[in-house]
Amino acid sequence: MDFQIIQPNKNISLFVKNIWVFEGGEKNLKTNLPFFADGYPGLMFQQTENGLTVNPHKKKMPVLFLYGQTIRPIELEITGYYQLIVFQLYPFVLKNIFNITPQSINDDCYDLLQLQTIDVADLNQSLLSQPDINQKIENISALLYQLFLSKKQNLDFKIKHIIEIIIVAKGKINIRNIAKKTNLNIRTLERRFLNETGLPAKQFAKIIQFQSSLEQVIAKDFIKLTDIVYENGFADQSHFIKIFKAYTGKTPKAFTKK
Numbered sequence: 001m002d003f004q005i006i007q008p009n010k011n012i013s014l015f016v017k018n019i020w021v022f023e024g025g026e027k028n029l030k031t032n033l034p035f036f037a038d039g040y041p042g043l044m045f046q047q048t049e050n051g052l053t054v055n056p057h058k059k060k061m062p063v064l065f066l067y068g069q070t071i072r073p074i075e076l077e078i079t080g081y082y083q084l085i086v087f088q089l090y091p092f093v094l095k096n097i098f099n100i101t102p103q104s105i106n107d108d109c110y111d112l113l114q115l116q117t118i119d120v121a122d123l124n125q126s127l128l129s130q131p132d133i134n135q136k137i138e139n140i141s142a143l144l145y146q147l148f149l150s151k152k153q154n155l156d157f158k159i160k161h162i163i164e165i166i167i168v169a170k171g172k173i174n175i176r177n178i179a180k181k182t183n184l185n186i187r188t189l190e191r192r193f194l195n196e197t198g199l200p201a202k203q204f205a206k207i208i209q210f211q212s213s214l215e216q217v218i219a220k221d222f223i224k225l226t227d228i229v230y231e232n233g234f235a236d237q238s239h240f241i242k243i244f245k246a247y248t249g250k251t252p253k254a255f256t257k258k
Contacts, residue, residue: 001031006137008087012144015093019137022084025049033076033084036214037247039167039207041068041094041102041198043087043112045127045140049080054109063124064112064140066098068105069198071207073249085136087144091163091197091204096154097147102198117150118143158182159196162189166201171209172233175201209233210247213240217252225252 001024008016017040025031027049045064046052052061055075069091076084094102100110112120123143130136165178178201179186193201213232215221222228226237234240244252 001025009141009145012141012148015090015097015148016141016144017088017090020084020086020088021133021137022086023082023133025078025081027080029080031078031082033078035070035074035076036211037070037073037207038088038211039069039091039199039204040088041066041091041105042089043067043140043144045085045136046082047084047128048078048082050078052082052084053077059109061109062111062113063128064120066094066100066105066110066112068094068102068108068110069207071107071247073247074107083133085133085140087140090160091199092156092160094198095196096156097144097151099151102196103194104198106198118146156192156196158184159192162193162201163197163204166205166208169205170212170232171205171207173205175205206243207247210243213244214248217244217255220256228252 001022004021006019006021007013008019022033043064043066044061046061047063053059053076054061055077057074091102094100094105098110098115113124123139127136127139130139162178162182165181166173175189176186179189182189190201193199193204197204199207209232213228213234216228216232225240229237229240232240234243241251244250244255248255
């Protein structure tokens with residue numbers, strides 16, 4: 001499999017973190033790509049020989065779709081050749097730009113053909129017929145920028161700032177302290193955060209903390225498991241294992257043996 005991380009154009013970098021490109025597969029060969037909680041929803045374009053199925057839901061996916069917060073671990077099942085382009089979106093995007101209630105697509109997706117404001121069917125066809133991957137990315141970027149321009153007045157910049165604080169701290173931060181720092185009542189912060197992102201602020205911080213530890217596990221950047229535990233702010237080893245298993249379905253030991 002070929003995998004690339006591409007930086008978004010400056011005009012969409014306010015709401016797009018990264019662009020991922022996955023390409024690979026062989027005729028009749030099955031590929032399974034695991035995805036875990038990372039705190040970011042996304043937009044995915046998929047071009048495959050035999051379609052893309054999300055397991056364990058056994059759900060066939062459309063060509064161009066949004067996905068919400070991935071809380072439970074999933075696998076993308078593909079047979080044959082494939083090309084996936086994923087725009088990793090900041091968590092405030094679904095409500096403000098797409099007018100979707102974020103909680104409604106946690107562990108789920110939204111077919112962009114349902115959008116009334118833009119002719120997505122034409123975009124689907126142009127993406128499928130376009131051989132140049134960079135042009136595909138430009139076309140999707142243009143769609144996102146067009147939507148952003150029409151909705152940018154809806155952005156809750158206070159919640160955007162709080163999201164940034166949590167990400168920079170790698171989730172190792174007290175939400176009450178953030179409320180004080182941003183001059184918000186804790187209940188107001190929690191209500192607005194849930195409304196904008198689809199997750200409680202504490203759960204979002206926990207996912208960011210988990211994702212930081214997952215990256216360390218994958219990179220094998222540790223000598224003992226306790227190195228990961230304390231570097232990522234977990235109370236103790238049993239707490240870390242519990243969180244890790246909740247988001248991957250495996251203990252760290254089992255995960256590293258896969």
